[in-house]
Amino acid sequence: MRQDTQIISDPTDAQLRETALSRSEFQLIKDLLGRAPNHVELGIFGAMWSEHCGYKNSKPLLKRLPSTGPRILFGPGSENAGAIDAGNDLAVVFKIESHNHPSAVEPFEGAATGVGGILRDIFTMGARPIALLDSLRFGSLNVNRTRYLFHGVVGGIGHYGNCIGVPTVGGEVSFDDTYTSNILVNAMCIGVAPKDKMISAKASGIGNPLLLVGADTGRDGIHGATFASVTDPGSTQRSAVQVGNPFLEKLLLEACLELRDTGWLVGLQDLGAAGLTSSSVETAHKGECGVEIDVAKAPRRESGMSAYEVMLSESQERMLAIVDKDHVADVQGIFAKWGLHSDCIGYVIEEPALRIKDGDTVLAEIPTDFLTEKTPMYIREGKQDPAVAQLWQFDFGAVDVPENLSATLLTMLAHPDIASKQSVYQTYDHLVGNNTITAPGSDAAVLRLRNEQGAPTGVSLAVSTDCVSRMVFLDPYNGGAMAVAESARNCACSGAVPVALTNCLNFGNPEKPEVYYQLAAAIDGMAAAANTLQTPVVSGNVSLYNESQGAAIYPTPIIGMVGLLENNRKPLPSSYLQEGDAIYLIGPWNDQITSLAGSLYMAAQKQVVAGRPVQIDLELEAQLQKFLVEAHANTLLQCAHDCSDGGLACALAEMAIWSNIGVLQDEPITVESPFSALFGEAPSRVIVGISPEKQIEALHMAAAHNIPYIKLGTAGGEHLQFLGIHLSVAEMKLRWENGLEEAVTE
Numbered sequence: 001m002r003q004d005t006q007i008i009s010d011p012t013d014a015q016l017r018e019t020a021l022s023r024s025e026f027q028l029i030k031d032l033l034g035r036a037p038n039h040v041e042l043g044i045f046g047a048m049w050s051e052h053c054g055y056k057n058s059k060p061l062l063k064r065l066p067s068t069g070p071r072i073l074f075g076p077g078s079e080n081a082g083a084i085d086a087g088n089d090l091a092v093v094f095k096i097e098s099h100n101h102p103s104a105v106e107p108f109e110g111a112a113t114g115v116g117g118i119l120r121d122i123f124t125m126g127a128r129p130i131a132l133l134d135s136l137r138f139g140s141l142n143v144n145r146t147r148y149l150f151h152g153v154v155g156g157i158g159h160y161g162n163c164i165g166v167p168t169v170g171g172e173v174s175f176d177d178t179y180t181s182n183i184l185v186n187a188m189c190i191g192v193a194p195k196d197k198m199i200s201a202k203a204s205g206i207g208n209p210l211l212l213v214g215a216d217t218g219r220d221g222i223h224g225a226t227f228a229s230v231t232d233p234g235s236t237q238r239s240a241v242q243v244g245n246p247f248l249e250k251l252l253l254e255a256c257l258e259l260r261d262t263g264w265l266v267g268l269q270d271l272g273a274a275g276l277t278s279s280s281v282e283t284a285h286k287g288e289c290g291v292e293i294d295v296a297k298a299p300r301r302e303s304g305m306s307a308y309e310v311m312l313s314e315s316q317e318r319m320l321a322i323v324d325k326d327h328v329a330d331v332q333g334i335f336a337k338w339g340l341h342s343d344c345i346g347y348v349i350e351e352p353a354l355r356i357k358d359g360d361t362v363l364a365e366i367p368t369d370f371l372t373e374k375t376p377m378y379i380r381e382g383k384q385d386p387a388v389a390q391l392w393q394f395d396f397g398a399v400d401v402p403e404n405l406s407a408t409l410l411t412m413l414a415h416p417d418i419a420s421k422q423s424v425y426q427t428y429d430h431l432v433g434n435n436t437i438t439a440p441g442s443d444a445a446v447l448r449l450r451n452e453q454g455a456p457t458g459v460s461l462a463v464s465t466d467c468v469s470r471m472v473f474l475d476p477y478n479g480g481a482m483a484v485a486e487s488a489r490n491c492a493c494s495g496a497v498p499v500a501l502t503n504c505l506n507f508g509n510p511e512k513p514e515v516y517y518q519l520a521a522a523i524d525g526m527a528a529a530a531n532t533l534q535t536p537v538v539s540g541n542v543s544l545y546n547e548s549q550g551a552a553i554y555p556t557p558i559i560g561m562v563g564l565l566e567n568n569r570k571p572l573p574s575s576y577l578q579e580g581d582a583i584y585l586i587g588p589w590n591d592q593i594t595s596l597a598g599s600l601y602m603a604a605q606k607q608v609v610a611g612r613p614v615q616i617d618l619e620l621e622a623q624l625q626k627f628l629v630e631a632h633a634n635t636l637l638q639c640a641h642d643c644s645d646g647g648l649a650c651a652l653a654e655m656a657i658w659s660n661i662g663v664l665q666d667e668p669i670t671v672e673s674p675f676s677a678l679f680g681e682a683p684s685r686v687i688v689g690i691s692p693e694k695q696i697e698a699l700h701m702a703a704a705h706n707i708p709y710i711k712l713g714t715a716g717g718e719h720l721q722f723l724g725i726h727l728s729v730a731e732m733k734l735r736w737e738n739g740l741e742e743a744v745t746e
Helices: 013-019 023-033 039-048 100-105 107-123 144-164 246-260 275-286 307-312 325-337 386-391 405-413 469-474 476-492 513-533 600-605 618-633 647-659 674-679 692-704 729-745
Strands: 072-074 082-085 090-098 128-138 168-175 184-194 209-214 265-270 290-294 318-323 342-349 353-358 361-367 436-438 445-450 456-466 497-506 537-543 556-565 582-586 639-642 686-690 709-715 719-722 725-728
Touching (some): 013 039, 023 039, 039 307, 039 353, 082 497, 082 537, 090 456, 090 556, 107 128, 107 184, 107 246, 107 265, 128 144, 128 456, 144 168, 144 246, 144 729, 184 445, 184 497, 184 556, 209 325, 246 265, 246 325, 265 275, 275 307, 275 353, 307 353, 318 325, 325 342, 386 469, 405 600, 405 725, 456 476, 469 476, 476 497, 476 556, 476 618, 476 639, 513 618, 582 618, 582 647, 582 692, 639 647, 647 674, 647 686, 647 709, 647 719, 647 729, 725 729
Parallel strands (some): 497 537
Antiparallel strands (some): 072 082, 128 184, 209 342, 353 361, 436 445, 445 456, 456 556, 497 556, 582 686, 639 686
């Protein structure tokens, strides 16, 4: 008997590990089918019921997130990515996804194919990708392997994006020991499409053929979905890592966009996680029909591949096209024009099932709802880790206050989290496409929105990714809310109205009550912030089981935010201080010693992550963001910069460095603790520069929004002199510019 048809009545532990199924889940499969599955059926169930595809631990929680709004065209799960109405008859399509486990094994290919996968999610919907962002987490750069992973990931992201011609315009990178064995590589893509020409991922039309388009199928990526749904996947599972070809993907992109306008495509779905299995099942289920696939007709680049391998391969640069049966030759002709072969591997059938054949032999037949609606869902009981609760009692009064605050600031500016990321984003081409207005290194990247003919629309997009995982670790609800607020605040600092978000939820093993508590509480905090700030969730991804040897990463819900800047308005820069400009902190002045809770200073200088972070006031946050947008619309601000990692001191220093001008404190400021005022990290604070003639009007507007403010100083000279710090801009710039490079090359 061939292995594909071998009946699995009592799976071995190795078979269950391979498919990421529990014994109780295997029994459920038998109950649903009324029989034991065969080898290929077990593999299909394992892939579709994995956390990566089935969201069995997270879907009940994700329903708590708001997903509707006046601009929402497609929300979570309805298509490959979410979409908003940007006016001008255009849709902005965007999504963020993880490629964590593969990147930890093969950093270059793992990161590169993560970019390739998120690009396909966008152009599968008929949208042209216009920008990429990333969010990266690594362990300490003192570790040789971390440096290897860092260089590999950055190289892979740059290689794929540069080759395909989509700019990488922004993102973030952070370093902490908690990510040493489980790095995070999250990639976000934004695309644009005419609202009336978007492509669905639904199969329909009985008898319509299924075309497998693009690269040949190989053994790379098999069990990639299940590999990302277990703990300690192991560094030797290189077969689960895909290999990318960005030049082939560029051809696939252009061919799909040309076909979008013909009306000959009934549906289109990329082959991502679980490959042909998930793409066929999901399109059939959405279309309330079934599909029949003959694996013998799938082109292969390796001999001897079984049906099991063909169905579960995650070879890159492949699409499943459901084509109008009267235009098969026309569609294949366009693919051929772009140098792509397209093979008919099956048809849409009436029965709502996935039927797998090898020639005339039926290998598997599974109702699609068994693989989707019947996926087991787990609602667990979470509980706060008592050790974390104990951290709230940390005595910050016992922390030694540094005697030399100037030296402390220089040390912080050189920390890899704060230091210039120019060496990273110079690896990426951020100008290709000629849409980038605000380049990497600012609070948010800003892009021109052009129509199909390439003409500017007068609208720009502000985009940002963000999350301070230390805050989420200490207080998941507050930290989840802060992640949404900071990403939205970054867009507002550019003058854009935050409109909608995508998220990538990176957590440990949800079967542990403490991790499940983190996940549930963070989602609740995100939901509260998204509701208050009116930034619904349109898409996202969940990456769980990020832990090794029982130790989980910090909970890291990455937020990708999109904002709109309309009426031909130029973006507000993060720093554009001119001689004589007044510099204000807009938001609450918080110099309480407890604001050091979760701060980078404590983590980096004291190796302590403790305390309960300052609680965010979401109503105040909403007013702050409205003030920024309104003040910019009335040209009252010179620049605006979010105050976050490193606190007020680092944000003020960055503005001085970027503007190449000093800052002089020219009015007395009463503080309880200059140290905590400088390096504490309270939320909802922005530093702005205001020209003298507009100072009164700007402050009246802040007061009208009930936002507190305080003058920090005046721009001028060559030094930063503030609350006991006295440094030249030149020496700050030297430490800031070289900090990351020195850490990477030590």
